[in-house]
Amino acid sequence: GIQVEQSPPDLILQEGANSTLRCNFSDSVNNLQWFHQNPWGQLINLFYIPSGTKQNGRLSATTVATERYSLLYISSSQTTDSGVYFCAGNTGGFKTIFGAGTRLFVKA
Amino acid sequence: DTEVTQTPKHLVMGMTNKKSLKCEQHMGHRAMYWYKQKAKKPPELMFVYSYEKLSINESVPSRFSPECPNSSLLNLHLHALQPEDSALYLCASSRRLDVAGQETQYFGPGTRLLVL
Numbered sequence: 001g002i003q004v005e006q007s008p009p010d011l012i013l014q015e016g017a018n019s020t021l022r023c024n025f026s027d028s029v030n031n032l033q034w035f036h037q038n039p040w041g042q043l044i045n046l047f048y049i050p051s052g053t054k055q056n057g058r059l060s061a062t063t064v065a066t067e068r069y070s071l072l073y074i075s076s077s078q079t080t081d082s083g084v085y086f087c088a089g090n091t092g093g094f095k096t097i098f099g100a101g102t103r104l105f106v107k108a
Numbered sequence: 109d110t111e112v113t114q115t116p117k118h119l120v121m122g123m124t125n126k127k128s129l130k131c132e133q134h135m136g137h138r139a140m141y142w143y144k145q146k147a148k149k150p151p152e153l154m155f156v157y158s159y160e161k162l163s164i165n166e167s168v169p170s171r172f173s174p175e176c177p178n179s180s181l182l183n184l185h186l187h188a189l190q191p192e193d194s195a196l197y198l199c200a201s202s203r204r205l206d207v208a209g210q211e212t213q214y215f216g217p218g219t220r221l222l223v224l
Contacts, residue, residue: 041196042217094139094163095156096153098152
């Protein structure tokens with residue numbers, strides 16, 4: 001199966017700072033999603049982005065499928081952005097594989 | 109509406125108990141999933157249903173028994189669990205499964221299970 005690596009594993013930001021999270025895949029993926037898991041455990045879908053670039057408010061994501069990586073950009077971070085960010089994908093089967101996540105803490 | 113609901117929110121059970129987790133969605137999705145998530149770990153797939161038929165069973169022990177009675181509802185029946193089964197159980201749904209894989213998955217809030 002595919003391997004999904006996320007970096008950095010942990011990140012501490014001052015409120016207002018920008019950051020970039022990275023997700024590398026060991027094989028080509030047909031589907032790639034970014035999720036935010038809040039401190040209460042809710043997984044929130046941020047982007048479905050198998051290729052290209054998307055933006056939603058202060059968040060944007062870029063996937064370069066040919067090079068097997070995706071980036072999540074967070075601008076002007078807020079304390080509510082704290083939590084764990086996961087990328088996940090599959091190679092055409094039905095099994096979604098999650099990366100280990102990036103744990104983000106935004107300080108006020 | 110992109111809501112997936114799960115009940116109960118919390119569950120404490122003994123190793124001899126039988127309980128069920130429930131998941132519901134009304135988005136017309138035809139693929140539904142159960143995941144297990146241990147603390148500080150990513151979600152791990154347990155089961156996938158497509159058009160109410162079990163498509164994937166990730167070698168889950170038989171003490172976990174899934175059921176999909178209709179296109180909106182997914183249950184997970186629990187019996188004779190072990191303390192190591194304590195975890196957050198997440199349900200998800202997506203529009204369908206197809207040859208390219210599943211589309212965007214929407215997750216419920218989860219059930220926090222503690223087995224004593």
